Amino acid sequence: MKKIISTILLIALGSISLIGCSQNAITNNKKSNSDKLAIVNKEVMISAPDGLPAIAISKLAKEKPIIKDGYEVTYSVEATSESLSTTVMKEEPDIAIVPSNMAAIAYNKTSSYKIAGTVGMGSFYLVSTEDINDFNELVGKKVGNTGKSLTPDITVQTVLKEKGINVDDIDFNYVNSASELVPLLVTDKLNTAFVPEPALSALMEKNKDIKIIKSLNDGWKEVANSKQGYPQSTIIIKSDFAENNQEFVEAFLGQLSNSIDWANDSTNNAGEYAKEIGVTTDPNIINKSMERANLKFISVKDMIEDYNSYYQKLYNFDPKTVGGTLPDEGIYLVEE
The missing domain is CATH 3.40.190.10 (Periplasmic binding protein-like II)
Incomplete structure (x- = not known):
């Protein structure tokens, strides 16, 4: 009889142990799945x-x-x-x-x-190899710029018009990008232009005669009464x-x-x-x-x-x- 009771107890204890392991496995599995969900960014x-x-x-x-x-x-x-x-x-x-x-x-x-x-x-600058000191001295000159009727051109024309300068009296030479503008200024096909950074730094490396006349952003500050510019x-x-x-x-x-x-x-x-x-x-x-x-x-x-x-x-x-x-x-x- 004692043997039978012992056997029953062993079976019961084994079952409890297995249930415990099973519960732990389920809990761990849930934690593992939870962790996987947590790292989905x-x-x-x-x-x-x-x-x-x-x-x-x-x-x-x-x-x-x-x-x-x-x-x-x-x-x-x-x-x-x-x-x-x-x-x-x-x-x-x-x-x-x-x-x-x-x-x-x-x-x-x-x-x-x-x-x-x-x-x-604004990171555009008026530059030239000529003796120019301000925007109003562009009248009658050939001036390079990028993107006709696009924002660089509109910004330039707005500043000039607000300063009372007739843009029709300026011979604008337009190219598609600043990278196209630089070679023209390096080979003296153009002497004056509005050039943005970082193309301006590349230009100044290749043509030591180029001078920065004025920042277009500073010009915008003046005409728009702006602290920061455009x-x-x-x-x-x-x-x-x-x-x-x-x-x-x-x-x-x-x-x-x-x-x-x-x-x-x-x-x-x-x-x-x-x-x-x-x-x-x-x-x-x-x-x-x-x-x-x-x-x-x-x-x-x-x-x-x-x-x-x-x-x-x-x-x-x-x-x-x-x-x-x-x-x-x-x-x-x-x-x-």
Whole structure:
């Protein structure tokens, strides 16, 4: 009888042990599944065009710091303005750095993006090998510029007109890009032009006679009564993404500001970082251009008046430059 009882007890204890192991296995399995779920990060796509805007994010794109736990960020550098425009109009990036007029077009055409801030003020400069001291001395001269009827041209013409200069008395020579402008100034086919950074630094390396006459951004400050000048590059964020990921957006903008400060302070490294993320400009030229690149992060709340003025002037020139309609206050990503 004792043997029977002992046997029953052993069986019972074995069963309890097995149940315990089974329960532990289930618990561990649940924990394992829970851990797997926890490491599935939310994907965030950030795009910028080749050039100064990409330099603004170069530290972030190369070092890939964690902006906020639970998010995986992918950075892309678009080779052309056309490819950048296409990806934005398809609403692919959650965050993008774009020309400021493209921010208005994206808002008017998609209703999906809002302006979070500026990452670069005007970086165009009037340069010449001739004895010129100001904009009014361009009358009667042949002057190079990029993008006829596009924002560089509109900005130049607006400043000149506001200063009472008849632009019809200036012989503008237009090319598609700054890279096409540089050889003309190097070979003296042109003596005077409006040239942006970093192309300006490349030009000054090749033609030691080139002198900087005046910053177009300074000219804009004078005619628009602006403290900062005109917003050349703008950071836009999808409205729904910003609303549903406020902590990430706030953290990212802080990191972006730090990245820009780093690029301005680390002129020996900025070029190499930019090269590693796909910027095509020579690293040494980038390093030399930082002094005049005018990269800076300014929150949209401190730029609304400047944007309104800028968009009004673009709209007055040609409504199509801002998407056909002057953008309303809803374009700005500000706390209500």
